[in-house]
Amino acid sequence: MQLSIKHQTNYRYTAPLAYTIQQLRLTPRLESHQRVLSWHMHTSGHRHGYTDAYGNLCHTLTINGVHKEVAIVVQGLVETTRPHLGRLMDAETLPPLVFTVATRLTEPSPTIREFVAKALPDASSFHTRELLALAEQICAAVAYRSGSTIVTTSADDALQLGSGVCQDHAHLFIACCHARGIPARYVSGYIDPGNTEHAASHAWVDVWVCEKLFAGWVSIDVTHARLMSDAYCRLAVGRDYDAAAPVRGVRHGGGNEMLSVQVQIAAVSNGHSLV
The missing domain is CATH 3.10.620.30 (C8orf32 fold)
Known part of the structure; x- marks a missing residue:
């Protein structure tokens, strides 16, 4: 089976932030029953990739400077058995x-x-x-x-x-x-x-x-x-x-937080997503 995946995470704040750091586990694991055909991650700030002690593919996201929103989008196609x-x-x-x-x-x-x-x-x-x-x-x-x-x-x-x-x-x-x-x-x-x-x-x-x-x-x-x-x-x-957890982190400033998450998953038929 091929799964078309899109995962959007948006944090909005009532006051400016000075600093955000997030730990992202948003990349499919390297395992024999799933194969990544395409995978893209879009964020602001700086990302550093690494593999943690459990074999998970992770990124540390840091955003410096004044900001009032953090947007994280991953999207791709994964073949599974x-x-x-x-x-x-x-x-x-x-x-x-x-x-x-x-x-x-x-x-x-x-x-x-x-x-x-x-x-x-x-x-x-x-x-x-x-x-x-x-x-x-x-x-x-x-x-x-x-x-x-x-x-x-x-x-x-x-x-x-x-x-x-x-x-x-x-x-x-x-x-x-x-x-x-x-x-x-x-x-x-x-x-x-x-x-x-x-x-x-x-x-x-x-x-x-x-x-x-x-x-x-x-x-x-x-x-x-x-x-x-x-x-x-x-x-x-x-x-x-x-x-x-797919997304975890801390911030400095920001006031109240509003979180929005949208995930779309669908099987793919004849190369076309059903999403």
């Missing part, structure tokens, strides 16, 4: 145990441990079928509701609230895995939403499975309780949202 059984076959530079370390957003609280004791009763189970069943139970416990949480909402907060978005589903799944000692990591990226209600900017998880003929990462979309397919484009992985 469906991983067999959701399995990721790329060589890894980090051991999976790196992704058993909990963060503030993925700490398995007593409430989460009680939940996972029922949702994943076999503490030694690392099989895809049980982990997909865990995703189904998370969706049942935390209803998808746009705007019900914010980026600082933890897995425990979302579970107790009973609603959230894809980011919360991913954090809760990771927290449940931590409670069982199963490596799991957060994935940020895009999905061709088709006819679903979910946004084109998406979050899901990779989880380490140990099965008879395979030991490695399997990618699961918790929000849809299904394996990752060729409808997905991966931008970054990390322990949680904070480590894999």
Whole structure:
């Protein structure tokens, strides 16, 4: 499949800024199941590219001098293939145990441990079928509701609230895995939403499975309780949202901030985007 992607982020401010620095993870990862055919990034200021500890392709954006707006636009075409059984076959530079370390957003609280004791009763189970069943139970416990949480909402907060978005589903799944000692990591990226209600900017998880003929990462979309397919484009992985967010930064000045984000994803037919 080929995905046509356009992602626009605009920050506007009520007062002038003297300085902005943003960390951008807005370039698709170099992985065997996705190939970038074209990709362009447009910003003001200065960009410095680098690869972080998780293998994500990143840029540091700095803007000096008086400004009242920050605009970031990425656009391109990515060719994707469906991983067999959701399995990721790329060589890894980090051991999976790196992704058993909990963060503030993925700490398995007593409430989460009680939940996972029922949702994943076999503490030694690392099989895809049980982990997909865990995703189904998370969706049942935390209803998808746009705007019900914010980026600082933890897995425990979302579970107790009973609603959230894809980011919360991913954090809760990771927290449940931590409670069982199963490596799991957060994935940020895009999905061709088709006819679903979910946004084109998406979050899901990779989880380490140990099965008879395979030991490695399997990618699961918790929000849809299904394996990752060729409808997905991966931008970054990390322990949680904070480590894999597409855009994060700080500023000096600016007053109140107004954020606008537009993401358009569509499959491409005969070389023409359906967006």
